[in-house]
Amino acid sequence: MTTGSQTTSLQLFFAICFSLTLFACDRNMVYEKIEDVPGSEWNATAPIDFVVPVDDTLTVQNILITIRNSSSYKYSNLFLFVTTTSPSGASVCDTVEVPMADDKGRWYGKGFSHSYDSRMPYKLMIKFPLKGDYKISLLQGMREETLSGIEKVGIRVEQSKIK
Structure with missing residues (x-):
């Protein structure tokens, strides 16, 4: 039988191992950053911004969105407003549904x-x-001013495996 502190230590160990496996460096990764959502409470007026430096305009790439949610998140999806601003200042805003x-x-x-x-x-x-530098801003687009249960959000840019 394990004690509470042994269980907590074991959970922490597995969390670290899982995170290292999931987010381990690989050759295709160009940029990756994951930001905490303070208190797992994402306000509808608080965008989370990422600055992606781009030096390569020839390589085919993919942009991915990373979400960490808690089991207390009460929806089966997450709507995001994603605004991308280029170095020239031109912006594009997309509405994206993330199935959860x-x-x-x-x-x-x-x-x-x-x-x-x-x-x-x-x-x-x-x-x-x-x-x-490209700025990518993520803003939760659910119908709640404060959205509970989203712990982290991130952006990953990687080289496409298909050229």
Whole structure:
């Protein structure tokens, strides 16, 4: 029988191992950053911004969105407003639906305990037209001013495996 502190230590160990496996470095990764949502409470007026430096305008790349939700998240999806601003200042805003759970409430993301990590394609097989810093802003687009249960959000840019 394990004590409470042994159980907590074991859970922490597995969380670290899982995170290292899920987010391990690979050759295709160009950029990745994951930000905490303070208190797992995402306000509808609080965008989470990422600055993606782009030096390569020739390689085909993919942009993915990473979401970590807790099991207390009460919806089966998440709507996001994604605004991308190029180095020239031109902006494009997309509304993106991220499926989070199936019809029976089973989370799509990988996880254990009470947290689940999902990675969803946002833009596939694109070439950035300009070199420089691209700003990608994520804003929750649900019908609640404060959305509970979203712990982290992130952006990943990787080289496409299909050229």
